[in-house]
Amino acid sequence: MWIIYTILALLLVVFTILPTIQHSHWVFRVPEFAKIQVTYLIFFTFLLGLFINTTEPIWYYQGFLLVLFIYHGHTLIRYTPLYPVKKHKQRHKSSEKLHFISANVYQFNKEYEKFCTLIQKYNPDFFMTMESNGDWEKAMRPLEEKYPYQHKVTLENTYGMHFYSRVEIKSARTHYFVADDIPSIEVHMKTGDGFSFVFFGVHPPPPSPTEEETSKERDGDLLSTAQCVKDIKKPVIVVGDFNNVAWSRSSVLFRKTSHLIDPRIGHSFVSTFHAKYRLLRFPIDLMFHSEDIFIKELKTLENFGSDHLPVYCEFFIDHHNDEQEELVETATAEEKAEAEKIIEEGKEEDGDRQSVVTED
Structure with a gap:
């Protein structure tokens, strides 16, 4: 399980870093499409780490995963109802719907x-x-x-x-x-x-x-x-x-x-x-x-x-x-x-x- 956890953690780091490199090649641009999936996978990997018994310094990894989760979440939360925006009512001077x-x-x-x-x-x-x-x-x-x-x-x-x-x-x-x-x-x-x-x-x-x-x-x-x-x-x-x-x-x-x-x-x-x-x-x-x-x-x-x-x-x-x-x-x-x-x-x-x- 430790090997699976480590591989997942490394892949998540790669998929986080690649889109930050402003290069036009698809290798750098495609990973930014999957930010939602990457965020979910970070959370899953973090939960997986809670059940691993190892002599390795896993809490360093866990802390890093938490930082990645916050990094992605800071962007994604804007596209959810949790992000506060003003609601607008239709008024009589407006067009029909x-x-x-x-x-x-x-x-x-x-x-x-x-x-x-x-x-x-x-x-x-x-x-x-x-x-x-x-x-x-x-x-x-x-x-x-x-x-x-x-x-x-x-x-x-x-x-x-x-x-x-x-x-x-x-x-x-x-x-x-x-x-x-x-x-x-x-x-x-x-x-x-x-x-x-x-x-x-x-x-x-x-x-x-x-x-x-x-x-x-x-x-x-x-x-x-x-x-x-x-x-x-x-x-x-x-x-x-x-x-x-x-x-x-x-x-x-x-x-x-x-x-x-x-x-x-x-x-x-x-x-x-x-x-x-x-x-x-x-x-x-x-x-x-x-x-x-x-x-x-x-x-x-x-x-x-x-x-x-x-x-x-x-x-x-x-x-x-x-x-x-x-x-x-x-x-x-x-x-x-x-x-x-x-x-x-x-x-x-x-x-x-x-x-x-x-x-x-």
């Missing part, structure tokens, strides 16, 4: 009917799909009668995006910030009660041994979106499969550069991937919003066959409530320079993607 669904459908998932049934069940005002190709577009055509406003980017490389809305779309465009095969969408909308807002949908490539070797394109794409968003004067929501976690360095830079708020703080992790493995589920489908957008509910919905759980959000817009201003953080001069450098590195990176991808 709106709700949407964001879903990475997984291009090779053939459970089209399950997804359409989910949309019909929750009846969102608008919804976005990622990894949606020509087959998915065809499968979603029956929904178009109810959602007459659309913006479609149909691709076969697992980066297609489709947006459907009952709320009027005033204008829409597709951005290709760092690569000509990785789209982001910008949709300007106006509600029936006269409130205008902007919806951004993003889905950058992940750093992983099977996809991109580094996080350069991901981070460059996200920070390009952040720079675009910060100059928009309307209420803004940015949603999508970020292939990133909220506590990573690049996510913090995104939040500060865009001047947006992370609604998970004081709420919950809202973990989405992998949908089939609860113990290995990471919160990588993120959302950020401007200070005049107020979140009523943010949660995952049931699995419809994808490797991601869909995200459901209910919100309202209130231009007269300034209670969220204090939640907005802005980047320092050094952080702005860092963001610019990351964007340039992302544009220079040549991702190895095919125009058509087949499932292995």
